[in-house]
Amino acid sequence: MSLQRATAPDPHDLLPAAPSFSVESDDVQDGQPQAAKHAHPSAGGENVSPHLRWSGFPEETKSFAVTCYDPDAPTGSGFWHWVVFNVPADTTELPTGASPDGLPAGAVEVRNDYGELGYGGAAPPAGDIAHRYVYTVFAVDEEQLEIPQEASPAYVGFNLTFHTLARAAIRPTFQVKE
Numbered sequence: 473m474s475l476q477r478a479t480a481p482d483p484h485d486l487l488p489a490a491p492s493f494s495v496e497s498d499d500v501q502d503g504q505p506q507a508a509k510h511a512h513p514s515a516g517g518e519n520v521s522p523h524l525r526w527s528g529f530p531e532e533t534k535s536f537a538v539t540c541y542d543p544d545a546p547t548g549s550g551f552w553h554w555v556v557f558n559v560p561a562d563t564t565e566l567p568t569g570a571s572p573d574g575l576p577a578g579a580v581e582v583r584n585d586y587g588e589l590g591y592g593g594a595a596p597p598a599g600d601i602a603h604r605y606v607y608t609v610f611a612v613d614e615e616q617l618e619i620p621q622e623a624s625p626a627y628v629g630f631n632l633t634f635h636t637l638a639r640a641a642i643r644p645t646f647q648v649k650e
Contacts, residue, residue, distance in 0.1 A: 478601075479543070479544050479601060479604065480543040480544050480550065481543065482543065482604075482606070482643075483541055483543050483550065483606055484606070484608070484639070484641060487633060487636075488633065488636075490636050490637070490638050490639050491530070491637070491638040492638060492639065492640055493526060493527065493528035493529040493530075493609075493611065493638050493639075493640045494526060494527050494528045494640055495524060495525070495526045495607070495608075495609045495640035495641065495642050496524075496525055496526075496642065497522050497523050497524050497525065497607075497642055498523040498525075498568070499522035499523045499568055500522045500605075500607065500642060500644035501642070501644060502642050502643050502644065503643060503644070503645065504644055504645065505602070505644065505645050505646060505647070506522065506594065506605065506644035506645065506646050510522050510593050510594060510644075510646075511593040511594045511595060511646060512586070512592055512593040512594060512595035513593075514595045515593070515594060515595035515596070515646075515648050516648075517593045517594065517595075518593075519591065519592065519593045520568060520569045520591075520593070521554065521566070521568070521569060521570050521571040521590075521591035522568060522607070522644075523565070523566065523567055523568040524538065524565065524566045524607060524609065524642070525564060525565040525566075526564055526565070526609045526640055527564060528640075529609075529611040529637070529638055529640075530611055530637045530638050532613065532637060533561050533611040533612065533613075533637055533638075534561050534612060534613060534614055534615045535557070535558055535559055535560060535561050535612045535614060535615050535616065535617070536557075536559040536560075536561065536563065536609055536610060536611060536612060537555070537556065537557035537558075537559065537609070537610040537612055537617075537628070537632055538554065538555075538556045538557075538559060538566065538607070538608070538609050538610075539552070539554060539555050539556075539606075539607070539608050539610070539625070539628075539629070539632075540552070540553040540554035540555075540591070540605055540606065540607050540608075541553065541605075541606045541608070541625075542594070542596070542603050542604065542605055542606070543604060543606065544596070544600075544601060544602075544603040544604055545596070545603065546597065546600065549626075551585045552584050552585045552625035552626070553584050553585070553591065553592050553593065553594070553605065554571065554581075554584055554590070554591045554592065554607075555581065555582045555584065555625040555628050555629075556571070556575060556579050556580065556581045556582075557579070557580055557582075557612070557617050557619065557628055557632070558578050558579055558580045558615075558616050558617060559575070559576060559578075559579045560576050560577070560578055560579075561615070563576045563579075571590040571591035572589065572590040572591070578616075580619070580621055581621070582619075582621055582622075582623055582624070582625060582628055583622075583624070583625075584625065585625065589621075594646035595648075596646060596647060596648055597648070598648045598649065598650050599648070599649070599650035600647070600648070601647070602645040602646065602647040603645060603646055603647065604643045604644075604645055605643065605644055605645065605646060606641050606643050607641060607642050607643070607644075608639055608640070608641040609639065609640050609641075610632050610635075610636050610638075610639045611636065611637040611638040611639065612632070612635050612636065612637065613635050613636075613637050614635050617631055617632075617635060619631055
């Protein structure tokens with residue numbers, strides 16, 4: 473069965489406007505297919521979180537959050553692949569494979585939509601459109617967001633809406649051919 477359909481709106485278009493800064497990666501590029509190593513094992517991948525580096529964020533930034541969200545998942549609500557918050561303000565880079573053991577002290581990961589703590593790679597249905605994986609770095613106005621690790625990604629996102637000073641995103645794609 474083919475799921476060919478239009479892409480969903482960009483998730484940032486649905487949020488309050490925020491200033492931007494720069495995010496780049498040695499592993500993924502905006503609008504380009506990401507390597508299979510960043511995909512979920514169910515899609516033939518290795519489940520390795522990509523390298524991310526950011527700069528140009530507001531001086532008053534007290535911490536960061538990093539998320540990966542697939543707005544094109546055929547769920548009606550997208551799919552959260554990664555949510556980490558309380559990343560210290562002096563951290564401006566996460567290495568390839570940072571999740572789960574290479575995150576800075578104090579950073580908190582919540583369960584992704586696979587139900588697992590940490591990064592869960594791309595796994596769009598075979599034959600579906602190329603999905604966008606929106607890796608977003610949020611500059612946050614609090615050192616510590618008081619959110620329990622048991623919180624859902626949507627709950628973290630709700631809280632980030634009220635504590636975002638600026639955000640930056642990179643949007644690689646991934647597709648599984650039939």
